[in-house]
Amino acid sequence: MIPPGSLALLAQGAAVSLLLAAAAIVGGTVLAIVLAAAAFSRIAAVRALYRVYVYIVRGTPLLVLALLLFYAMPALDLRTGPYIAGTLVLIIYTGALFAEVFRGGVLAIPRPQWESARSLGLPPVAMFRKIVAPLVTRYTLPPYVNVCVMTVKASSVLSIISVWELTLAAREIIERTFAVFTILGLAAAFYFVMCFGIDRLGRRVERRLALRGFAGERA
Amino acid sequence: MSFARWVSIYGSTYWTGLAWTAFIALWASFGAVVWGCVLLLIRLSAGRWGARGVDAYVQLFRNTPVLLPIYLIYFAFPMIGLPWPAVVCGGLALILQNGAYISEVLRGSVNAIDRVQFDAARSLGLAPWGTFRKVVLPQVLVYSLPALGNQVVLLLKDTSLLSAISITELTMQAKLLTEQTGAAYEAFIVVALLYLVLVSSTEVLFRVAHHAVRWR
Numbered sequence: 001m002i003p004p005g006s007l008a009l010l011a012q013g014a015a016v017s018l019l020l021a022a023a024a025i026v027g028g029t030v031l032a033i034v035l036a037a038a039a040f041s042r043i044a045a046v047r048a049l050y051r052v053y054v055y056i057v058r059g060t061p062l063l064v065l066a067l068l069l070f071y072a073m074p075a076l077d078l079r080t081g082p083y084i085a086g087t088l089v090l091i092i093y094t095g096a097l098f099a100e101v102f103r104g105g106v107l108a109i110p111r112p113q114w115e116s117a118r119s120l121g122l123p124p125v126a127m128f129r130k131i132v133a134p135l136v137t138r139y140t141l142p143p144y145v146n147v148c149v150m151t152v153k154a155s156s157v158l159s160i161i162s163v164w165e166l167t168l169a170a171r172e173i174i175e176r177t178f179a180v181f182t183i184l185g186l187a188a189a190f191y192f193v194m195c196f197g198i199d200r201l202g203r204r205v206e207r208r209l210a211l212r213g214f215a216g217e218r219a
Numbered sequence: 220m221s222f223a224r225w226v227s228i229y230g231s232t233y234w235t236g237l238a239w240t241a242f243i244a245l246w247a248s249f250g251a252v253v254w255g256c257v258l259l260l261i262r263l264s265a266g267r268w269g270a271r272g273v274d275a276y277v278q279l280f281r282n283t284p285v286l287l288p289i290y291l292i293y294f295a296f297p298m299i300g301l302p303w304p305a306v307v308c309g310g311l312a313l314i315l316q317n318g319a320y321i322s323e324v325l326r327g328s329v330n331a332i333d334r335v336q337f338d339a340a341r342s343l344g345l346a347p348w349g350t351f352r353k354v355v356l357p358q359v360l361v362y363s364l365p366a367l368g369n370q371v372v373l374l375l376k377d378t379s380l381l382s383a384i385s386i387t388e389l390t391m392q393a394k395l396l397t398e399q400t401g402a403a404y405e406a407f408i409v410v411a412l413l414y415l416v417l418v419s420s421t422e423v424l425f426r427v428a429h430h431a432v433r434w435r
Contacts, residue, residue: 071403
């Protein structure tokens, strides 16, 4: 027996979770491209800065970062505050994870690719567009999708800073109806569908990219 | 308030939180490794349906956030007559979740064992259980040490979620201090630093262990 109306509430919560994750994935990817560029900077200080950023973000729990940002934004309106802080913290978090993924992808480019690009006299922009971007996209797709799934799961942490999404919706319904098993089971089902769906989608994209005459060979 | 002054006044209040976090992380990590080994054993020895069951379990926990099992155990166990303390509930949820990941890590390492060793074990007359305990498990654990270290770090960070079920570990301590003093920055920056220290020392510990047991 599902408490009446709870399914619609959970579905709304799931939509918010997905929206948060989507914003974090888009924002995080943009941030990660900048960060990965910093990781390969010629200036040692910039590279060090990248390492410090990744070290801090990966070494502290997401919840601590979220609470820090949440309490640091009292100037904001209380209704939108948690949402802005939550989205920001998710972007900061996924940015670091994606950046590490991209960095690994760039390192995986075989040396001959660099050498031939240089011997063809490709300017940096063309080198990035024709060599680096297509190769890194293909190399890093599986871990990239992995981080996307993690982002959906990580968005549940934001329920603690009162962002109304799937987990908070479930908690609220449980507090009213005490239907712990049903509601948490349904919430788990929603999360499962979202995460599993992203995983499957990633695999399809992987196959699509692989078909375009690219053997996907690695060094 | 200056940072040094903050630490000199409130520094000592962090000890309980630090102790709880370390305590839970330690025991939950141990439990998760044991649970991961059990899941691996089921996968390897209980036939096709055993493997399918473990697969379903792993997929379920991989695709849902940790907060759900935490809430499930914390809210539901009292209803079915098991009023366990929050620490046990939270620890159990972390074990169930991370055990799933660890069993996958271990499974990857099983493939690194030379097939010949299984023949050798059989020719020595080892029973399946003996093969698992004396041949498979020791090697798998050693091969997986770096990946296990990663998982332990993730678990350590996930203990912060237990603040949601009113366990006074580090994150909860920072929340309480913030509510008492109104100083959020100081309270949370100290906690973030403490997490960084814990995470870094865990990483170093696993690296040292990896070097110590590497036999090649």
